[in-house]
Amino acid sequence: MKYRPWSQDAALVLLASLRDEMGPVLMALQLMQKEFGYVDKASIEIIANFFNTSRAEVHGVLTFYHDLRTTAPTTHEISICVAEACQAVGARVLVQEVKAKFGDETHDGYCFGNCALGPTVMVNGEIIGRATLEKIEQARR
Ligand code: FES
Known part of the structure; x- marks a missing residue:
């Protein structure tokens, strides 16, 4: 599976697609992982700011779900x-x-x-x- 390289601009474009969603933090994290292969730790603050929530909440969701990863995937999964x-x-x-x-x-x-x-x-x-x-x-x- 090919992933795009992480960038703040690409992350913000993805988040814009979730603007009207209810409970968007988990969806945002899943979307980041689907697009980039992992959730870059810089995404925590970006997501918190975008959805007007705390970094602690975003971090809590990120660490609660074991399928979410914060490091880039290896060549094979x-x-x-x-x-x-x-x-x-x-x-x-x-x-x-x-x-x-x-x-x-x-x-x-x-x-x-x-x-x-x-x-x-x-x-x-x-x-x-x-x-x-x-x-x-x-x-x-
Ligand atoms: S138990 Fe369902 S695929 Fe393994």
Whole structure:
């Protein structure tokens, strides 16, 4: 997945699209991450000012949601579902194998709605069912 480089001007353009939304802080943070791949910490003050709220509130929302990140993503992103159905078919073992091989690219994920074909993994936005280390290696290429 390709992300735009973060800039204050690009962030302000994104925020303008949320001007009339209710409860816009979470939506703003999600939009930043979708567009830039992460939420740059400079966004906290920009969002607070834009929506006339405190930096503490924005920071609180940012740190509450585990899917929001404050560092730029690595070249590849591997998210492994560790919900019950996938755990029952070896997701935890797969997590250990993938983390040992790819390290920081890997993080625990949530249910992708592909439970019947677990373990399920998302590699760079692509869902892989009945995932194995070999399938993940192929998807990274
Ligand atoms: S439990 Fe893993 S995709 Fe649903």
